[in-house]
Amino acid sequence: MDKDFAARRRRDLIIAAVLAVIAALTPLFVKDVVVQNILILTLMYAGLSQSWNILSGYCGQISLGHALYFGLGAYTTELLFTKFGVLPWFGMLAGGVVSALIAMGLGYPFFRLRGHYFVIATIVIAEIGLLLFHNWEWAGAAMGITIPIRGDSWLKFQFLRTKLPYFYFALALCCLAWFVTWWLENSKWGFWWRAVKDNPDAAESLGVDVFNSKMGAAAVSAFLVAVGGSFYAQFVSYIDPESVMGFQFSLLMALPAVLGGIGTLWGPVLGAAILIPLTELTRFKFGGSGRGVDLIVYGTLIVLISLALPRGLLSLFSRPKKTGAAR
């Protein structure tokens, strides 16, 4: 490993630690509930997008169906909690494991597909999940599940009077997703993924286990997204199929990574830090009219950013690479 790379990785870790500490201190100064809410959502989407980025960015398997894992995480946690009284902390783990297993089960046939066929298959499978939950009486069908209020407690991960615990959990999730990405970037898998993304056939011929490396990426990615889903369910304390498994979540997970820089370590965090406050603010400012002005503003921004910076916002900061630029 060359020295530059090692130095860069150490620098990334230090920057991340500093940012995390700064983020952890913000609630001391920010008391406004609306702003805290936006911060929580930003951290959550940063974490989700970071997880999405593992499969779609690093490994190059563009998934627009991650809402499935988000919803599975939310539903597993809440079904276990409301029906069997299992604490959300265990539900969260269970949701992650269920999602990772399902991701691998789906990966078995899915990873044979390429290009548009793969992307459409991911959208379709999430849509099937959505429709099934819509019709599943035991799981509340279209009515969803209202999480019973049992008072503030860390044990049940439920807080009514303050949003701070949610904030710190979202921060922890974001840090975890970042750290997993950072760690995997330099592992055997990280190198395999990039090889698979660039040219799967060449990778295969050089002895990369293409299929299993895709499976690994899918499992890690789905697990983390499901934990995010569990968190979201506890945070909003009411879930229905549309609100945790809808197509918009698949896009909201992908957008920050794409805007910030897909397949990069910092892209999702940067993208989320800009996109989510923007989304919430436009909704806050223009959404009340009910006349779609927030949609117009938001959509225009997406078009402009993706046209102007196809490599994402991060490309503004990085100098052109010595290699790789040769085309």
Add this chain to the structure above:
Amino acid sequence: MGLLYGLIAVGLALIFGLMDVTNFAHGEFLMIAMYLSFFLFAFFAIDPLLSAPLVAAALFIFGAVVYLLIVRFAMRAKANAGMVQIFTTFGLAIVMRGLAQFFFTPDYRSIPQSWLGGKTISVAGIFLPEPQLVGALVSILAFAGLYFFIHRTDFGRALEATREDPGAVALVGIDKNRVFAFGWGLGAALVGLAGAIMASFFYIYPDVGASFALIAYVTVALGGFGSVFGAFAGGIIVGLVEATTALVLPPSLKSVGIYAVYLLVVFIRPRGLFGSI
């Protein structure tokens, strides 16, 4: 119903399937066409069936303009071309939905009285709703026309050649942008046709496109990218599967059958039924 999906899908087959450009705003094209048809009816009392050519012409211009103003630049992206296309067209879709909400309000509208609406025709003892029947006829004609167009005219060859190798095409003097702008116009005109016919028997609201768009993508992919006939076959299969699913499962699950068949087909044949890419 299947042929109706076919009709929505045929325009997409041209844009998505033949030119290999992702268009996530296809459903919104449909929505605009339905509104146009509605307003032509509301203000000038032109029946949707008559206004269909007008709507198609308007959508042709719209499609070409969208290509020249936006998609052209998305295709030029050197990195992540696929994602850039997905998100620019998706952003466009959001803007169009927002604009529709802004100008037309989110209310549900419908065309109460039209030549086709609510009437049925009896063929050999089977009652068929007229709008669907006309939709089916137009759909077959549109597919036949497109098939002829792609395989028998110079433009069709130019289009395929441009997708295959834009560089080489430029060398023999074909203007890539002109060809693709025309292709986008044509694709949009076809969905305009679909919108005008559907306006006579469907509620019209800003989000109407979303419910049809996914099925249109599935239809095109099921038939296989790069094949007009595939999209047509895909449309028929989707219609049949939907009808069969509705018999055995609750109506709200009818799309599950379509999605399951898509997955089954691509697992067995990863490039769709008649796909060439």
